[in-house]
Amino acid sequence: MARILLTGGAGYIGSHTYVALRAAGYEVTILDDFSNSDPGVIDRLVRLTGDEVDLVRGSVLYPTAVQAALSRGIDGVVHFAARKAVGESVAKPLDYFETNISGLIALMQEMKAAGVMRIVFSSTATVYGEPEVFPLTEDMPLSHTSPYAFTKVTCERVLEQAARADDWAVGVLRYFNPVGAHPSALIGEDPRGVPDNLMPYIAKVAMGELSRLQVHGNDYDTPDGTCWRDYIHVMDLARAHVQSLDALMEGRGHVLNIGTGTPVSVLEMHGAYQAVVGRELPHVIGPRRPGDVPRLYADPTKAREVLGFDAEFGLEDMCRSSWDWVQAQAAGWRFNS
Numbered sequence: 001m002a003r004i005l006l007t008g009g010a011g012y013i014g015s016h017t018y019v020a021l022r023a024a025g026y027e028v029t030i031l032d033d034f035s036n037s038d039p040g041v042i043d044r045l046v047r048l049t050g051d052e053v054d055l056v057r058g059s060v061l062y063p064t065a066v067q068a069a070l071s072r073g074i075d076g077v078v079h080f081a082a083r084k085a086v087g088e089s090v091a092k093p094l095d096y097f098e099t100n101i102s103g104l105i106a107l108m109q110e111m112k113a114a115g116v117m118r119i120v121f122s123s124t125a126t127v128y129g130e131p132e133v134f135p136l137t138e139d140m141p142l143s144h145t146s147p148y149a150f151t152k153v154t155c156e157r158v159l160e161q162a163a164r165a166d167d168w169a170v171g172v173l174r175y176f177n178p179v180g181a182h183p184s185a186l187i188g189e190d191p192r193g194v195p196d197n198l199m200p201y202i203a204k205v206a207m208g209e210l211s212r213l214q215v216h217g218n219d220y221d222t223p224d225g226t227c228w229r230d231y232i233h234v235m236d237l238a239r240a241h242v243q244s245l246d247a248l249m250e251g252r253g254h255v256l257n258i259g260t261g262t263p264v265s266v267l268e269m270h271g272a273y274q275a276v277v278g279r280e281l282p283h284v285i286g287p288r289r290p291g292d293v294p295r296l297y298a299d300p301t302k303a304r305e306v307l308g309f310d311a312e313f314g315l316e317d318m319c320r321s322s323w324d325w326v327q328a329q330a331a332g333w334r335f336n337s
């Protein structure tokens, strides 16, 4: 069976994709420098899969580490390793350009030298900027509202041009809002510090680590006044990566939205999480957060047509798996690994 290299494979999306690829029969190698992930996840991947994890510790910016990973006999790469915090990118744009843009090019140079020409790229719905037409389709214009988004738009352009110039097989997956955790509660989203993102913030309120959710504005042009987003269960997102690789192994490149097509508001997410926890989770309405757009949700048609992909998990599954995960984390298995 083919062997896939996951750069950033110890991270949130990467670790769930690791499990999905192994279940699909792929061999997998992880390259990760643990700059934004917990080394303990490796032991939990061993527990989940019942097999050792082939790990190379290092950054995509280190040629020797990338060469060591590619020497495993790699048939394709899923490139997760990147910086991904919008706010941080405003404060440290050069760090984001170096890791995200130079990192992709450094990786592709080593891939080309090793004759590995299949790559799935972790992109984001943020490349649509501040859209005014919904739902979002892949042919819509790209723009950036942050240095982070600029790096993702630029990387998509690099991949597009590389595929025109050489025989690269490229899969670009534009994630909407990944949430939730593996049903085992052994892997999940593990943000450092106070989370920027909605679900992990609500999870910390539910755990009593944060006092209340502040809703960033309720005067938007949506039914309940709070922003609409297209939340997708990380298990669905992981499966989309398997289907993307299957297509690349047949030489079928693609650029696809990976979302459910169903918008959910902040208050709806809060209500769904509260229902799963079974008690009130305090929240207040605060001012708008700079940079937020009122609506962001996918037209998932193309992923269905090209990959046969459809999201299967609903909002309650997303909330329940998140709640199970944060409780398991707090129960200390993380320190036992």
Ligand code: WQD
Residues within 6 Å of the ligand: 084, 085, 086, 123, 124, 126, 176, 177, 178, 196, 197, 198, 199, 201, 213, 214, 215, 216, 217, 226, 227, 228, 229, 266, 289, 292, 296
């Ligand atoms: C969702 C909604 C907030 C926290 C970001 C990045 C995107 C991608 C996913 C990397 C918004 C509201 C949030 C809170 C709130 N990251 N909210 N109170 O902004 O859609 O996307 O994460 O690829 O690039 O931009 O996700 O979860 O931060 O916010 O009211 O404490 O929840 O205002 O409307 P977002 P989010």
